[in-house]
Amino acid sequence: MKEAIIYNLKELVEDLAASDDLKREWEDFLVNLADAFSSEDKDERIKELFKNLLDFADADALIRGIELLNSRIGGFPFIEMLKFAVEALDGIRKEKETRLRELNDILAELATPIIRIWQDILLVPLIGTLDSHRAQNMAEKLLERTASTRAKIVIVDVTGVPMIDTIVGGFLIEMFNAIKLLGSDVILTGIKPEIAHTLVKLGVDFNMVIIKRDLESALKYAIGIAPDKSDRKHGRKRGDGDEE
Amino acid sequence: MKSKVVPTIKLYDYLLVPIQIELDDNTVERLQMQILHEIHENDVRGIIIDVSMVDVIDSYISFVLSETAGMAKAMGCHTVICGIQPQVALTLAQMGIRLKDIITARSLEDAIDILDELD
C-alpha cells in the first residue's frame, strides 16, 4: 500500500489538488497516509490525518480523494477509509459542539451580571433569551449572592429579555420565591406585554413580588425601603444603655 | 416536660431556637411540642427559628414548622425563620413549598427588627 501511494504520488497530487497552493498539503497528506498504513496505531493516525485534512479541504474533497485512491490503487481499503472519514467528521462535530457549549456558558455568564448597586440592594439586569439551563444557573448564583451579601432587596430588570416561555417563567417565579425565603424582597421591572402574559398565565403571586414600571422608579423605591445601617442600632426599644 | 430537643435562648420577650441538629421526623415533632410549651411557660411574644445549620428541609419538616407557627399564632406569638441556606431556599421553592404563617428574615438581627416592628 505504502509503495503504491508513494509511486503514484505526483500523479495523485496533481489530480487531488484543486489549486496549486493546495498541492503541498495534499502531498504531505499522502506521504503521511502512506506512512500510517504500516504503523502500529494505524487507525488513530489515519483519523487524525483526515481531521487535519479537513482544515483545508471540505468533506466532498476528502470523499473524492478516497474514491480516487480507491480507483488508482489496487487493494485500497475503501470501506475502512470511508469509516475513518465519517469518524473524523464526527470528531470535528463533537469538538464544535463542546466549543459552542463553552461559548454559551460564557455568554450566559456575561449576560447575567449581579451588581451590588447600593447598600443592601442587588441589581440583576437580564439580557437576551433565557433557556432553562441558564435560568437555573442564574438562580443558583443569585441566591448565593443574595445570601452572602444579605441584600434586603433584589431588583430584577427584564427590559433586555424579548420573551420567556412557560418553563423559564416558572423558573423565574421559583427564583423569586426562593429569594423571599432568604428574607429579601424582589422588585421586578421592565416587563413587556409578552412577559406579563406568560407570568400571569403561570399564576405569579404579585404579593410576593413588587412590580415597578421602570428601573428608575424601582431604584427610588428600593433606596427608600432599604434600611439605613446608621439608624438601625438606635431602633432597639428595650436596649438599656445601648447607645451606639 | 421531657428533655429539650434543642437548647433555646430567651432574648427580650422572644424565644430564639437555633436548630443545630439533624432534623428527623421524630425530632421535629418533639421540637414542636417543646416550642409550644416554652411559649406558654415563658410568656414569649415571638419565636425566631435559626436554620442556618440545617442543610436539608423537606416537605414534612417545612410542614411541621408551618404548623408550629400556626399553633404559636393561636397563642398570640409570631414566628420568624432566619438563616435558610440559599440552596435550601431554591429546593423549597422548586417543590412549590410555602412556609405558611412564617415570616422570613435575612439574619438574626433582621428577625429581631421585624418582630420589634410587629408590636
Place this chain on the structure above:
Amino acid sequence: MIEVNPQDYDIVLKIKDESDIAVSRQMAKNFAQKMNFSLADVTKIATAVSELARNIYRYAKEGYIYIREKEAGPEKAITIEILACDEGPGIENVELAVSGGYTTSERSLGLGLAGIRRLMDSFHIESEVGKGTAVIVEKRRHAY
C-alpha cells in the same frame, strides 16, 4: 413490577425505621457530593431521597432505596439514578398522586411525589394496588 439486582447499584438503603429517613438523606447527599453535583443540586437530590424514604416508611412500612451513578443520553451525561421500591399497598390513582396536593396520610403537605418530580430531571413511577410501588428518578450533572 421492576426487577432489581442490588449488585447493579452503588448504594442500597433499607428503610424500616423513622430514623432511616434521615440516614438515607445523608447518604444521598454524600454520594451526590462525591459525584460533583453543584451544592444546589446536592440539596435537591438529598431532599428528593428524603421524600422517597418517607413515602416508603409511611405507606409501606418498609422498602429499599437504590442509588447509582451512570451515563445517560447520547452525550453520556453523568447522572444519578435513584430507585425507591416497596411492596406496600400501592397507589390507586397515580396521576392524581403525582399532580400534587394529594395525600392519604395526615400531617403532610401532599407535595411528596409532585415535589420530587419538580426537583429531578426525570421521573418514572409504577404502582399496583396490593403489590407495591416503584419510583425511579434521575438528575443529570450540569457543567457550570
